[in-house]
Amino acid sequence: MAGDVRCVARAISVVENGGAGRREVVRLLHPSSGRAHIVGVTGPPGVGKSTLVDGMIAHYRASGHRVGAVAVDPTSPFTGGAILGDRIRMVGHSTDAGVFVRSMGSRGSLGGLASATADVVTVLDAAGFDVVIVETVGAGQAEVDIVTASHTTVVVEVPGLGDDVQVLKAGVMEIGDVFAVNKADMPDADRLVVQIESVLRLKGSGGWVPPVVKTIGHDRASLVGLMDAISRHRAHGGGAVLMERRRGMAGHRIRLALEERLLEAALERAGPSRFERAVESVVAGESDPYSAVDDILGEMP
């Protein structure tokens, strides 16, 4: 909780290893968490998210904030900060104890990545980091999941990548609290801003209207508008938006933890050979997945 880097790294390893140790770490640290602002950054590959996150870290550091960053990549089997990306990115911040960067890969179960990420954020939050940035490789499930893991979600787009249909995709438009049009020195940046704004207007939400800001990843001065938009979202409605997001996140984590525990207990009670029999009967076409589950549950005392 004093933010010692080695302790934080060790706590994260315990969380990633899962099981009882993970639950114990979260039990101990959760009461000390809840102060960090959790910022999600998502968008398709190639839009320059990592450079943008590096710039955001620099801005937060310049205003005296300690920053944790978690890069989530379900297709990477690596964890523990050992991947190339971390090493490259740490160069700028490696001598700075106010920055902690970590990569999360697909170690362990798939469903587990979302809840493992939330637990790692809890560790960083409890360790006193004022801001925790969660960066995910977008274009798919990860893009949708990030909403359940952050207070403010930044969706990053770039001009010229993909067609208009892609940009106007309603699913992505719905998850953004702030939209960053990155590589804004490219042609058509203004056109993309207008396009996104017009789609957002159609939504006609009563409360927060997501701002669309232009950024140039490697030009840190260009990030002022983005940083300001994130702060404004945090404070919006006297913190009411933030509180609503906190409730949603807590509900999601409880649901994930419940699911994990129930499945674990049911598989243990049924036993591996019972599960294998169910698999064989489904493969053979003698049963289907739902009937197999009925049978397994029906046999339980």
Added chain:
Amino acid sequence: MAGDVRCVARAISVVENGGAGRREVVRLLHPSSGRAHIVGVTGPPGVGKSTLVDGMIAHYRASGHRVGAVAVDPTSPFTGGAILGDRIRMVGHSTDAGVFVRSMGSRGSLGGLASATADVVTVLDAAGFDVVIVETVGAGQAEVDIVTASHTTVVVEVPGLGDDVQVLKAGVMEIGDVFAVNKADMPDADRLVVQIESVLRLKGSGGWVPPVVKTIGHDRASLVGLMDAISRHRAHGGGAVLMERRRGMAGHRIRLALEERLLEAALERAGPSRFERAVESVVAGESDPYSAVDDILGEMP
């Protein structure tokens, strides 16, 4: 089961609406399924997956096979074939009763998309489609999930997109049964083929060695190598690889169905107000997600 398009569409709608109707459809149709070859196609946005899938459909049709195709996009809220992409793509096949194309979006729960896709595949399989192609927007969770939903997974890459680190990403390398280097008329296609092959060699798997084939999406003659690689994977080891994949898929579906049923039952027994209390205590820092779950389960009779 006779493959009537309207009946198939209606069965899929019932599956997408979830609940008891969905389970009933799968119960009825599962015994008639198990004959289709399920081919997953994944890769980052912009690699030309849709054009490639169109070409694959044409090849299968030319050899007399009926083909179902499911496009999975977790960021799209649309379902039911109403999205623009479907309309564009159906043009080439719309008068052909041997082809059925469907889009799946993020309607319903997030965890539900993987199992809903598997159930839609069951409908198409039971309706007598010889091949069912499942196309997902890659780069993230969806890329990993597709393995649990297909017999043969095709990973599509293109030269010049992203850096080498991206290409060599171990997580993606592990899921491919066949690699397609698309847009192979671009420079550096051969270099990318060699890169992928050298990474695959490092893995040194004893059984199936994933072939790397070059394709040009809009040039259908160029897909012969891809079609051949898919057939060879299907037949490899006298079908042993396929049977192993079937078992893995069945196990995954049983686990998903079990999880869904257990969570549903537990939330119903606990009641919404008990769940709300748990959320508030976690938000207030009086409890953590794991202890809240302990409390909820401990109170159950």
